[in-house]
Amino acid sequence: MKKEFKVIAELLPKNVRVLDVGCGDGSLMDLLIKEKNIEARGLEIKEEYVKKCIYKGLSVIEGNAETELHQFPDQSFDYVVLSQTLQAFYNPEKVLKELLRVGKSAIVSIPNFGYWKVRTSLLIFGKMPMTKTLPYNWHNTPNLHMCTIKDMFNFCNEKNIKIDKILGINEDKTSQIKRSNLEIKNLFSKIGIFLLS
Amino acid sequence: MTNIKKLNISKSLLLDCKQTIKDFPLAYETYGKLNENKDNAILVFHALTGDQFVTGLNPITKKDGWWTTAVGPGKAIDTNKYFVICANVIGGCMGSWGPKEIDKKTNEPYGLNFPVITIRDIVRSQETLLEYLGIKKLLCVTGGSMGGMQSLQFCATFPNRTFSAMPIACSTSHSAQNIALNELARQAVMADPVWDKGKYIKKNIQPKNGLAVARMVGHISYLSEKGMQEKFGRKLQERGDYDFSFNADFQVESYLRHQGFAFVERFDANSILYITRAMDYFDLSKQFKGGLTEAFKNQKTKFLVISFSSDWLYTTKENKETVIALNAAGADVSFAEIKTDKGHDSFLVNEPEFLKTIKGFIDSMHLKFKNEKRI
Numbered sequence: 042m043k044k045e046f047k048v049i050a051e052l053l054p055k056n057v058r059v060l061d062v063g064c065g066d067g068s069l070m071d072l073l074i075k076e077k078n079i080e081a082r083g084l085e086i087k088e089e090y091v092k093k094c095i096y097k098g099l100s101v102i103e104g105n106a107e108t109e110l111h112q113f114p115d116q117s118f119d120y121v122v123l124s125q126t127l128q129a130f131y132n133p134e135k136v137l138k139e140l141l142r143v144g145k146s147a148i149v150s151i152p153n154f155g156y157w158k159v160r161t162s163l164l165i166f167g168k169m170p171m172t173k174t175l176p177y178n179w180h181n182t183p184n185l186h187m188c189t190i191k192d193m194f195n196f197c198n199e200k201n202i203k204i205d206k207i208l209g210i211n212e213d214k215t216s217q218i219k220r221s222n223l224e225i226k227n228l229f230s231k232i233g234i235f236l237l238s
Numbered sequence: 239m240t241n242i243k244k245l246n247i248s249k250s251l252l253l254d255c256k257q258t259i260k261d262f263p264l265a266y267e268t269y270g271k272l273n274e275n276k277d278n279a280i281l282v283f284h285a286l287t288g289d290q291f292v293t294g295l296n297p298i299t300k301k302d303g304w305w306t307t308a309v310g311p312g313k314a315i316d317t318n319k320y321f322v323i324c325a326n327v328i329g330g331c332m333g334s335w336g337p338k339e340i341d342k343k344t345n346e347p348y349g350l351n352f353p354v355i356t357i358r359d360i361v362r363s364q365e366t367l368l369e370y371l372g373i374k375k376l377l378c379v380t381g382g383s384m385g386g387m388q389s390l391q392f393c394a395t396f397p398n399r400t401f402s403a404m405p406i407a408c409s410t411s412h413s414a415q416n417i418a419l420n421e422l423a424r425q426a427v428m429a430d431p432v433w434d435k436g437k438y439i440k441k442n443i444q445p446k447n448g449l450a451v452a453r454m455v456g457h458i459s460y461l462s463e464k465g466m467q468e469k470f471g472r473k474l475q476e477r478g479d480y481d482f483s484f485n486a487d488f489q490v491e492s493y494l495r496h497q498g499f500a501f502v503e504r505f506d507a508n509s510i511l512y513i514t515r516a517m518d519y520f521d522l523s524k525q526f527k528g529g530l531t532e533a534f535k536n537q538k539t540k541f542l543v544i545s546f547s548s549d550w551l552y553t554t555k556e557n558k559e560t561v562i563a564l565n566a567a568g569a570d571v572s573f574a575e576i577k578t579d580k581g582h583d584s585f586l587v588n589e590p591e592f593l594k595t596i597k598g599f600i601d602s603m604h605l606k607f608k609n610e611k612r613i
Contacts, residue, residue, distance in 0.1 A: 112565050
């Protein structure tokens, strides 16, 4: 089980309604149902993942989050989760607004392009970074809009999106990120998790 | 007709056309055994030209049942495990109350004196069968095409009588294109002079030419352009060159003629008129004041909507509209599009990805339903 999923599960209260956008094979939904008695639904673009969810008895809709979030009514979920996918959309701003229309709150995680290993790769080796969280080459990456925790922080402030909490994950450690420690956490977190409303 | 199980429905049923009927036969078949907990019953609804003989040998046509690819011992819907029920629709011609049955008032077959029925009438008549079999809550309702419409209608009319529902390749109302194709089929039947306003039935003959054309129209719409091209292309039928005639030179012509004329041996022309009409009248949103959202309100049933990428009769877009309506009503819905070239027919043929999906859904729903019953 991914550390990130455990952190997301801890962020969520019990017995709420959650939409997992880009739910993959349903591991997070499974966890939320079992540990938090959450009513979980998924949206997933890949047919093979959709089927895996169906075999597990999870509720999943095959579809593209970029164009098909409109099918969910306003505020029909307590939380909408988007795990490490925001950077892959053509229009992340539009998607983010849709997440906050469908959900009362949104949990958005991003692979942090400000992580020190990513920075050194470009600085020292002069090459586009390839890490465990960013395993792609420059020419085949689905990540069109890479950003850092700091970028995301500034973006939310600019767009008047309320940040309720930011968590940074580095290996096994999770820490809370605030304006005061933003610079350092932006350097040492692999993944940033934003709780937005 | 032997080998046909019939239930006489004695309670009265008010049809959508305002006529009340009672004491009418409903022909049905079951496969597998209802278990002690009664948590393994699946109600299958057949499509336009189907019947109650889902799997195994159809005792009337002596051919495989229409869903033998999906239902049977060890199949995706495993009859070693599940109790599968299917009834012939009213308006049909395989033993249920339909236009070829005898009208007790006149002692003659109904013909066009049979009332125009709807998908809701069809579904409501089948609920009695569940009472008779002692099933309070089904594990699943499912069917493709018109069978899918009946699944949706069942959930809307009898909320929470089923734990799960799997409507396949269908929609919540018939599109203009669907109506147009059905009208083509009806006009083909009615243009045959033998049809004689439906009175052929008293003369014990059948408007074969018209009915065969109606079936050909259907067969074209069940295949995809690509599937048809790959299967037939411009291949000639058992000849090296054109005949310079109107014989079936092309394989695709030969296929259509074969399908058309094989069909007239087992189906009643008036039934085609009545059942296609029921499909055209189907519009779930019209039945509820608040439209589709109202139709699916307070549903605890778990839905899986399935579409086929090359189906142009009930497109993925139309199936997704069903999903949107279910979502808007807050229902628990899953959706999968099966990528295939086999067109609308995909649910009837051996399409491994489809079969795996329905098996995965039903097996997982059974586990959940068992747990729910235990609590």
